[in-house]
Amino acid sequence: MPVQIQVNTDHNVHGGERLATFVTTDLENSLSRFGGWLTRVEVHLSEDGGSKPEDKKCVIEARPGGKQPVAVTHHAATVDDAYAGAAHKLGRVLDTRYTRAHDHKGSESIRHMPGPEDPEQVGALEDEPQA
Numbered sequence: 252m253p254v255q256i257q258v259n260t261d262h263n264v265h266g267g268e269r270l271a272t273f274v275t276t277d278l279e280n281s282l283s284r285f286g287g288w289l290t291r292v293e294v295h296l297s298e299d300g301g302s303k304p305e306d307k308k309c310v311i312e313a314r315p316g317g318k319q320p321v322a323v324t325h326h327a328a329t330v331d332d333a334y335a336g337a338a339h340k341l342g343r344v345l346d347t348r349y350t351r352a353h354d355h356k357g358s359e360s361i362r363h364m365p366g367p368e369d370p371e372q373v374g375a376l377e378d379e380p381q382a
Contacts, residue, residue, distance in 0.1 A: 254282055255291045263298035264307075264330055270296070274334060281342060282313075285349055290316045294337075296330055309333035311341045321348060 256278050258271040274294050282289060291314040299306040305326045312322040321344050325336030 254279065254285075254289045256294070257291070258294045259296070261297040263300065264296045266330065270330070277338065281338060282345070285315075285345060288315050288349060289345075290314050294334070296334065299326075307333040309337035311337045313341060313345060315345075315348065318348070321345065 256275045258274045260266070260270065264270075274296075278292055278294070282292065293312045295308075295310040295312075297308050297310075299308055305328050307328065307330050308324065308326050309330070310322060310324045312320050314320045321341070323337050323340040323344060325333050325340060327333040327336055
């Protein structure tokens with residue numbers, strides 16, 4: 252199932268449908284490796300309205316199924332740079348979270364190992380010679 256992506260902008264950010272389409276397509280491509288793990292992604296593009304050069308802000312919140320949401324923020328001089336920075340940060344954070352959730356140093360975690368009540372395990376124990 253594809254990830255649901257929602258793009259929100261404040262009244263100071265221009266780009267409209269073109270910007271929303273670009274962000275949606277870019278995120279669909281860059282987050283495709285997370286398959287069914289992500290359920291929803293929200294992008295918030297805004298302008299802080301200050302006189303600082305880096306007054307554009309992008310906040311991206313990703314919701315992995317059954318896990319706490321992940322949010323990243325990036326400030327930049329342009330909306331494009333703010334989005335690019337936030338998307339890069341999100342990719343790094345999700346890589347880390349996904350790897351921790353699905354790859355335990357190349358092997359399964361002890362929580363996923365068969366217990367003594369597992370019939371295969373019991374049979375293996377009974378076949379061992381008694382000392």
